[in-house]
Amino acid sequence: MKRWLLFILGAVGPAAAWAAENFPPPEFTSGYRFPPMNVPQPRAAVFAYLDMAVLVAALALASYFALRLRSRRHLFWLTLFSLGYFGFYRRGCVCPVGAVQNVAMALGIPGYTLPFVVGFFFLVPLLFALFVGRAYCAGVCPLGAAQEMVLLRPLRAPAWLEQPLSLVPFFYLGLGVLLAYLGSGFLICRYDPFVAFFRLGGTTGIVIFGVALLGLGTVIGRPYCRYLCPYGALLRLVAPLSKWRVRITPSDCVKCHLCADACPYGAIKPPTPEEDPVRRREGKTRLGLLLLALPVMMALGAGLGWRVSGSLARVEPTVSLADRVWLEQQGLALGTTAASQAFYKQGGAYEELYARAAGIRERFGPGTAALGGWVGLVLGVRLIGLSLRRRRLEYEADPGACLACGRCYEACPVEHARVEGLPVEDLVGAEP
Amino acid sequence: MDDLSNKFNKKTRREFLRDSLRAAGLLALSGAVGGVLSQGQGETVWQIDPEKCTQCGKCATECVLSPSAVKCVHQYALCGYCDFCFGFYKDQRPDDTTGAENQRCPTGALQRSFVEEPYYQYVVNEPLCIGCAICVRGCQAYGNGSLYLQVRHDRCLNCNECRIAAACPAQAFVRVPAAKPYILKTKKAYG
Structure with a gap:
């Protein structure tokens, strides 16, 4: 009986797309029981x-x-x-x-x-x-x-x-x-x-x-x-x-710059030279200008972000799907993509899809503007950081950039002396 | 260690500032993450919503595991136990025997056995299944839809971003609570 049913259905084709019970589950007379459905659980919380x-x-x-x-x-x-x-x-x-x-x-x-x-x-x-x-x-x-x-x-x-x-x-x-x-x-x-x-x-x-x-x-x-x-x-x-940080020399730095050479991450900053009053004044002026420029850079970034939000929104799958479906419906795009095909197969609720995409687009506007503002802020703060002078008496690891790999300890002659229990006084004070 | 900390025994203005900022950072970070966590109901895992799945076949190819952690499952209570199963037989086939050339499944993972006249039981041999959904397509299109895909959590690595989810054209991959990790079809919903 099921054989001819199959032929009828074959002729109708996948019209009966959403599975209903096309074939009522049988009532078994032989005492058959469903095999248990095995549902393995995820990795235990422990x-x-x-x-x-x-x-x-x-x-x-x-x-x-x-x-x-x-x-x-x-x-x-x-x-x-x-x-x-x-x-x-x-x-x-x-x-x-x-x-x-x-x-x-x-x-x-x-x-x-x-x-x-x-x-x-x-x-x-x-x-x-x-x-x-x-x-x-x-x-x-x-x-x-x-x-x-x-x-x-x-x-x-x-x-x-x-x-x-x-x-x-x-x-x-x-x-x-x-x-x-x-x-x-x-x-x-x-x-x-x-x-x-x-x-x-x-x-x-x-x-x-x-x-x-x-x-x-x-x-x-x-x-x-x-x-x-x-x-x-x-x-x-x-x-x-950070409260505790990498300190390269165990006692006084002999300023040999071996640690800075050994650091593959460029995280070690040399001691600062004596300050020149003229350069100091110049630096102050530059710092003032940069502080003023910071909000301008942020605003520019935000404006630019707002403008490109439409393009960025297309990385969102729902938005790109809505765009594609709209183009296909207007006859502006030939063929279908895997996503638009899946959309049609699911029943094609156009208005709902367009509304959802519009909602997501709306959230991208302020979002991308905030991203642009962030880019401006990062650039501005870095420029300000470059014009700030910080006094360093010895070679220091920049805590932000230091990955604490420990190479500088191995390179430091004072550290070697410490590890081997040698007097460090001979080293300290000796010019490199 | 004394010689290391000597220099910092006296608190400078910079250090005081740093200490205060650290305390503020500690509070802000813990507060923010704690606040977000307190809304949650815990762990999640990936699962396929069978209502949305369009059997595109990407589950077989996109998973970081090979073979995929997605397998075909069989909801026996929904199955018609047909002699001519649409998930088992190809549309176009040389003849009506159970030979491999007539089967949809490329790996022979859907295995058929006789129950009682005229019913046959179909069991997914999970180690063979590659999650390609070819059988699911047949069963869904013409049959009861008792075959469908699910992420098997004994295999799934639960990647932070599931690669199949990113590639799924139907957006059928969803995060579900780890305590209820499967979206099983029920008789009521599909009857």
């Missing part, structure tokens, strides 16, 4: 607590190794462990870098709730940074660890390149947070260069990106961390407040 415990332990160890033991060797082994645990065992998820977006999305999208683990991963490295600087970067982050392992022959990036590139993480952070806040997807996760290695599989583009970064990382120290990482940007903001 493992999430294990991850959190490992995170805290690794952060504490990294702080201890970097600030107390002052041991690069210990930090190296910790880095290797983190690469194994957070990278290859936990396959790179969840990490604080991505967690930034979950927090933004929880703030912007009412239906989304921030999982506790994710909130914990976002918060704890920042809290550590408030006290001990970038301990997370030093020995816990699997992305940093992957790059730390390949750094063979560090070259110094010239200042004209270093300065603008080191601003990129702030822009990337702004864009990632904006898109997550508006619920348009997790940009930072999508362009995570090393997660493809951790998962042993990824799209061709991302694998090429990752390999290229690792290749670059053999000569440029941790390029992702310094020129892209959005969580690094957050840590960079917080770490200058």
Whole structure:
């Protein structure tokens, strides 16, 4: 009987698209029972607590190794462990870098709730940074660890390149947070260069990106961390407040600049020369002008952001779908895309789709303006920072940029003397 | 360690400022994240809403796992137990035997066994299933829709952003509470 039914249906075709019970479930007479439906549960919550415990332990160890033991060797082994645990065992998820977006999305999208683990991963490295600087970067982050392992022959990036590139993480952070806040997807996760290695599989583009970064990382120290990482940007903001920080020389600095040469991240600042009163006056004038220019730059950025909001909104899948469907309906676009096909297949509620897209577009306007304002603020603050003079008596690690890798300790002759129990007085006072 | 902290024993203005800012940062960060967390109902996992799924086949190709963590599941209570199952047989086939050339499933994961005249049971052999949704398409288009795709949580890595979700043209991937990780079809909704 069912055989001829099939032919009738075959003729009608997929008209009966939404599955109703075309064929009433049978009443069995042989005592047949449905096989049980197997619904395996997700990874138990206890493992999430294990991850959190490992995170805290690794952060504490990294702080201890970097600030107390002052041991690069210990930090190296910790880095290797983190690469194994957070990278290859936990396959790179969840990490604080991505967690930034979950927090933004929880703030912007009412239906989304921030999982506790994710909130914990976002918060704890920042809290550590408030006290001990970038301990997370030093020995816990699997992305940093992957790059730390390949750094063979560090070259110094010239200042004209270093300065603008080191601003990129702030822009990337702004864009990632904006898109997550508006619920348009997790940009930072999508362009995570090393997660493809951790998962042993990824799209061709991302694998090429990752390999290229690792290749670059053999000569440029941790390029992702310094020129892209959005969580690094957050840590960079917080770490200058830290209570305990990397201090290169255990006693008096002999100003040999060996530490600055050894730092592959350009984080060590030389002692400042005596101030010239003329230059000081010039600097004051420039600082005044820049302070005045800051609000102007922010306003310009916001205006520019508002103007490009329409283009940026097209990264949102609902908006791009609505655009496409409208074009197809007007006969302005030929054929269909996978998304528009899926939309028609779901029943094609045009008005509802257009209304939803318009609502999302509306939220993009102020959002992109805020992003533009942020870009202006970052640029302005950096310019102001460049014209501020800070007196340094010895070689100091900039707490914002320092990744606490421990290389400078190994390079410092005073530290060597301390470790070997030699008198440091001979060194101190000797001209280099 | 004494020699290290000697220099900082006396609090300078800068240090006082830094201490105050640190305290403010501590409060602000913990307060913000704590506030956001307190609204939440906890962990989430990815799942496919079978109502939205259009069986495009991306689940088989986009998942970071190979084979995909998405599998076909079978809601037996909805199944018609047909001899000629639309999920099992191809539309165009050489003949009506159960040979591989007549089956929709490219990996032979949908396995058929006799129950009682005229009914046949279809079971998804999960290790073979690649989540391509070819059988789902047949069952959905002509049959009862008892076959459909679900993310299997014994396999899923629960990536922060699911790559299939980003590629899904139907926006059928949703975050669901980890305590209720499946969106199962019910007889009531589909009867």
